[in-house]
Amino acid sequence: MKIVHISTYDILGGAARAAYRLHSGLKGQGYSSQMVVRKKQSSDPDVIGVTPLDTGQENERELFCYAAIQDRYINANRTKLSNTIFSLPYPGYDLSKLPEVIGADVLNLHWVAYYQSPFTITALLRLGKPVVWTLHDQWAFTGGCHYTAGCESYISDCSDCPQLASDPYSLPAGVLKDKIELFSGLSLTVVSPSRWLAECVKNSALFGRMRVAVIPNGVETDIFRPISKMRAKKLLGLPPDTMTVLFGAEYGSERRKGFKELAAAIGHCLSDPWFEAKAREDKVRILCFGQPDERIDSIKIPVISLGYLKSDQKVREAYNAADVFIQSSLEDNLPNTVLEAMSCGTPVIGFDVGGIPDMVQDGSEGRIIPAGDTVGMANAIIGLLSSPNLLVEMGQKSRSRTERFFSLGNQARNYSDLYLELRGEAKAFSKAGPQTKGKIRLKPGEPGKRFSPSVPLITQGGSDFSTVFDRVLLRTLKDLSPKLQRELDELNADRELRLDLINKQGKEIERLQAETDKWLKECDLLWAKVNTGEGER
Template sequence: MKIVQINTYDITGGAARAAYRLHRGLLQIGQDCRTLVRYKASTDDSVFCVIPKNPPEKVDEEFFLSVAIQQHYINSHRTDISNTIFSLPYPGYDLSTLPMVQAADIINLHWVAQYQSPLTLHKLFVLGKPVVWTLHDHWAFTGGCHYSAGCEEYCHGCAPCPQLADDPFGLPEAVLKDKLRFFEDANLTIVTPSRWMAECARQSKLFKDLRVEVIPNSLETDVFSPQPKSEAKESIGIAAETITILFGGVDSNERRKGFRELKAAIKYCLKDTRFQNLVESDKIRMICFGRPYDDLNTVGMPVVPLGYLDSDEKISAAYCAADIFVLPSLEDNLPNTMLEAMSCGTPVVAFDVGGMSDAVINGVTGQLVPIGDTRQMGKAILSLIFNSEKRGVMGKKCREKIEEQYKLEIQA
């Protein structure tokens, strides 16, 4: 089967990494899979950077939309409800005439913001080929937000938009109307990595009448595999007997990632005399990877910032060096970080939001607490910090869960 994936990036960002893993999984089982991207960072010969040579007026159009609309109309008028990306789906690049697309048996869309528009997607739909759209966030069925921050106006018409303080032209509503017009009668199947995202898609005005299937993301279980924690800790310069809490992500300053809530949970932990003694005796550390928070030094305990890790092997070592992975996201799909930590045998403490409960079985592979309840998150952290036997049992269950449900060949 000839499969063409379309994604804005190939390996940059969580959605891209998830899509690329599927791409590699399809190749491993013998499928003819090619990926078309706007921005390529890998050296993979089966990934193609495709940006049509546009006439000057097309370049001017994109510049105008980027500056006048994206920066001045959208970015300058965001409310405090969210600082997660909110993007305009224009102008878009027409890929429908490419021989590779013409020859495909199936088209698999992924994260196509800043690459595809409702019109260019329509041109793919009218080719008559089956199209599968794998959703990595809400953007496909909203008027521009990538995560709705609890808003459900995408079920009705995206008006009014709580993420824009000033919206005199009703932009999100107009964008959603565009999608409704151009997506009509498309031979489109929606795939979501989590049950939560599937329910959002089924309730959306745009996708409510379409087939929606849940197929979890996968990962390389041979790369993300358990290692002796003492050795992993020493590999990143931490003493083997030190207790470690890991936190990480691409952009830790994004509000929905929950750094404020993590700080509050650690503050609660510091009220515990035993935890405080660990901090004072330098026997516990927090490890952080990705872009660090601007006020990382205000956590209240020693932090080891690893920065951006440029290989899966280094990322895997960080997970293996952690006794607990804390995931305080307030809104998320099926985070790669959660699956990666579990694959390395590290239990997860998270808020019970989005797709967390798909993988984290409370009390078995980690601890889930009510969203925003930092007191309960603190208690969950403490319960694992002072019970190494429980952590070990959970770690083994984590690995079993990943091997049963999240291997590359299962998703492919």
């Protein structure tokens, strides 16, 4: 069975890492698995990075328009409700004629923002193959937001978007309506890593009638494994009796990651006499990896920022150096960091949101706290740090639960069972072939191997989005025109300076050339005199 995974990235970011782990797990089970991505960063030969075909002037104009709308109508128009990514689903890379895709038995979509559009996804659905879409956030069934921040308009029509300060043309509503129209009547199976996201999918206007399966993500239990905490702390330069609390996030400034709540919880900890005494004795450290929020200095406990850890070994050492891992997210799916910490035998404290309760059972592998309850989180931190035996017991249970439910082998087997079932259904009910246009262009590579194939870039938008496109673009360009004029003026001023410099350099060259000519003439005269003198002699 040949499986092709379609993802914007292969290993950059949590969603990509989860997709790559599934790809690796399937290969470990003996299946043929490939990834087709927009941005390849790994050296895996089974990962194929694609590039767009050379675009003409018309496509360049369309791409500029989409970029302008994304930048001005969306990015510069956000409310304070959320600062999580909100993205247009256009344009898209048409993969429907790619040989790897045509030869696949099953297609598995993952996080495909800035890579796939409703049109290009529809082309894949029309290939007559089983198509699975593993969701890593809520973007697939909304009008553009990747996390809804509590909004439930995706259940109906995504109107009155609370994440946009101004939306006079109902852009998210138009995007969602296009998705509904384009996907109507086509077969798609949605996989959610968490029960929470699965319920959102079932309630959504887009996917409510489609099949939804819950298959948790997996983690490399052979890589993320327990080592001696004393040794791990020593590797970080910490005394073995130091109490350590670890947290991490790709972007700590993202509001839904809950850094504000984490800082508040640490502040409440310092109100406890036992914890405050330990902190005064310099026995407490906060560890963090990733890009922390700029307010990290407000935490009144020494913080060791590990930055971006570039190897699994360093990540494993960080988890093992921690007595407890904090997951303070206010919105999340099934965070990789929780699985990695548990696999390393480190208990987890997290809020009761998303898929966190799917991994951590309260009182067994850690503590689950009501969302936003910073006092409750502080009490949980103090309760675990003050009970070394309980930490050891919870750590052992965390490792055991990860091996039992969240290994790559378990994940791969669950997916392969689903693939095999869907293949049987697809053979019985075949669909029409693809209806997109364009040819695949291959760049030269090694003989017999594919290298960065180029595919058509589809800039076409859906009918509902197209009806508001021109109005949205007009407003966007109107807002953007002062900035463009300033940049043009700066370019013109810079051009004039460059021309003036070129003129001065030209005159200097002419002067030097004249001096050179004069010097050469003098040399000729001297040479003539030398020759005359030689003749007379």
